[in-house]
Amino acid sequence: MTQRTQSLTNWTVRGLTALSGLCVVVFTIAFAILLGYAAWPAFSSFGLHFLTNEAWNPVTDTFGALSSIYGTIISAAIALVLSFPVSIGIGFCLSEIMPRRLVLPIRSLIELLAGIPSLVYGLWGMYVLAPCFQTTLQPFLIKHLGHFAFIGQIFSGPPYGVGLLTAGIVLAIMILPFLTAIVVDLFQSVPRLMKESAYALGMTPWEVTRSISLPYIKQEIFSGAFLALGRALGETMAVTFVVGNAHRISTSLLAPATTISASIANEFNEATSDMHTSSLIALGFILLVSTFLALVISKCMAARAVKGRPA
Amino acid sequence: MHGCARSQRQARVNKNLLRIRKAKNAIATAIALTSVGLGVAILMVILYEIVTQGIAYITADTLTKTTPPPGGTGGLANSIVGSLIMVVMAMLIAIPTGVMGGVYLSEYQRRTRWGSVIRFCNDTLLSTPSICVGIFAYEMMVKPMHGFSGYAGAVALAMIAVPVILRTSESFLILVPDSLREAAAALGATKEQITLSIGFRAARSGILTGLLIALSRIMGETAPLLFTALNNQFWSLNLSHPMANLPSTIYQLAMSPYEEWHKLAWAGALLITSFVLGINLLSRYMNSYSQRAEK
Structure with missing residues (x-):
């Protein structure tokens, strides 16, 4: 190869790879701009009222995002509250209790299940979990908790099967493998020397976890939780099947509701007026911003954790 | 004499403390094992359901x-x-x-x-x-x-x-x-x-x-x-x-x-x-x- 062809290929490689890098940045920015642009008619005609209005009425062409935002936040919160403790429990168990021979298969199994498409979780939720809840869990909750003063409000009304609670539980099952994979990795990142020193002082496995491992990885665990939160906020198919798709806010978790992603998935192709489409895209824009915020918070926490760690 | 009673009391306290610590550990272990069981069981149930419901119709x-x-x-x-x-x-x-x-x-x-x-x-x-x-x-x-x-x-x-x-x-x-x-x-x-x-x-x-x-x-x-x-x-x-x-x-x-x-x-x-x-x-x-x- 002559000098010239060599420097030519050199520059081609460099140029092409640089172009790919540029592509990623351009697409990310174009993403936000295009969504914002398409959402603008809704934002400009409804203003801030869009965020506080509960009504979503395609007939009169008035749209408000509040019921979707409410459903999104509540279902994601239920998901995180349920799956976070379980993932910590699994992390503790795999790092301190289980014999090493069992750890790898369980870990692989959980990571494998993180790959099941959300559509499948949704299908399972609609055909198996929702009917089961309708006859067992929900009547139980209504009967035993329904007559209390405040909690009763949350568990009142007829058992539909589908609804916010079911959506939250399906979401929890879906993000469990994702969150667990992160938490288990973090538990494994705790230096052996620190743990063994603690054991040598006579600590029990739980004490080692509580006072050595957990403080060591605390910030990163919260960072992982925010990543999982971002996942749960944006999840579409698993929720669409089981949330019930009703644009209203009710105090009961058992009532049908909707989330941002479920509204978009259900109505986008059927939207007749331009304002309807634009309002749906505005919902998408809000979702994009909130998952972005979750990512940024997660990254900040991870960065702080690395900085504050003794070398 | 006096010192001996104190050390005995101390030993009893230590023993109690150890018992409490061990109990705490046992409870935490039980909870952790339950969560592993729960996680694995739910996911296996889903997998099982998909296979059994689906396999009959793959014709x-x-x-x-x-x-x-x-x-x-x-x-x-x-x-x-x-x-x-x-x-x-x-x-x-x-x-x-x-x-x-x-x-x-x-x-x-x-x-x-x-x-x-x-x-x-x-x-x-x-x-x-x-x-x-x-x-x-x-x-x-x-x-x-x-x-x-x-x-x-x-x-x-x-x-x-x-x-x-x-x-x-x-x-x-x-x-x-x-x-x-x-x-x-x-x-x-x-x-x-x-x-x-x-x-x-x-x-x-x-x-x-x-x-x-x-x-x-x-x-x-x-x-x-x-x-x-x-x-x-x-x-x-x-x-x-x-x-x-x-x-x-x-x-x-x-x-x-x-x-x-x-x-x-x-x-x-x-x-x-x-x-x-x-x-x-x-x-x-x-x-x-x-x-x-x-x-």
Whole structure:
């Protein structure tokens, strides 16, 4: 190869790879701009009222995002509250209790299940979990908790099967493998020397976890939780099947509701007026911003954790 | 005498303390074991349900006939083919973009500000909800081209695959020891020769794993296809028209009131799940194989 062809290929490689890098940045920015642009008619005609209005009425062409935002936040919160403790429990168990021979298969199994498409979780939720809840869990909750003063409000009304609670539980099952994979990795990142020193002082496995491992990885665990939160906020198919798709806010978790992603998935192709489409895209824009915020918070926490760690 | 009583009391207190600590440990262990059992059990139940519900309906008809008309019978053949075409097209776009982006970050922009900008944008794309990707592809391709198309679906899928590929490629290229690169440079290799014949070769299996992960990820994606490829009841290999695809078909079948269609939806779910889990297992096997080879 002559000098010239060599420097030519050199520059081609460099140029092409640089172009790919540029592509990623351009697409990310174009993403936000295009969504914002398409959402603008809704934002400009409804203003801030869009965020506080509960009504979503395609007939009169008035749209408000509040019921979707409410459903999104509540279902994601239920998901995180349920799956976070379980993932910590699994992390503790795999790092301190289980014999090493069992750890790898369980870990692989959980990571494998993180790959099941959300559509499948949704299908399972609609055909198996929702009917089961309708006859067992929900009547139980209504009967035993329904007559209390405040909690009763949350568990009142007829058992539909589908609804916010079911959506939250399906979401929890879906993000469990994702969150667990992160938490288990973090538990494994705790230096052996620190743990063994603690054991040598006579600590029990739980004490080692509580006072050595957990403080060591605390910030990163919260960072992982925010990543999982971002996942749960944006999840579409698993929720669409089981949330019930009703644009209203009710105090009961058992009532049908909707989330941002479920509204978009259900109505986008059927939207007749331009304002309807634009309002749906505005919902998408809000979702994009909130998952972005979750990512940024997660990254900040991870960065702080690395900085504050003794070398 | 006095000192002896005190030490006895002390011993009793210590013993109690030890008992409490052990009890706490036992409770925590029990809770942890329960959570492992719970997690594994739920996920196994789902897997079991998919297999048992789906397996009865994976018949010759399912694999050879097209989407059923309302109330009728049919199969998933056109959806499977449509999905495969779009996934392959998406990978054809995503593999060069993602791998080259990874090379750029690891070889040219490792600790630069521009590099961290790209990395941040890539992470943003990675965490973007797939339904938003669908809207973006709709605004970018479906609207200007005045119609749903297989191309738009493929682009939407590619946008989900690129960040995954880019990230894994970069992380595996960075793992290649710099001493290898320096040795090649000392022999007079150019930067691009080092990249192509040292970096690539050493990180080959890792990059391949990343490709498989991306493939399994886009295989089951539904949300980005809903408003881009839409769906198609008939045989169509024309990428500029709406295109049948497995996830959208499953969604439609499952939401329908027909019992017969629900069964087909379960069969489709089993197909997708086994595709995805199969690819995941393959990537795992390859990863462990290459690690063993290195040792």
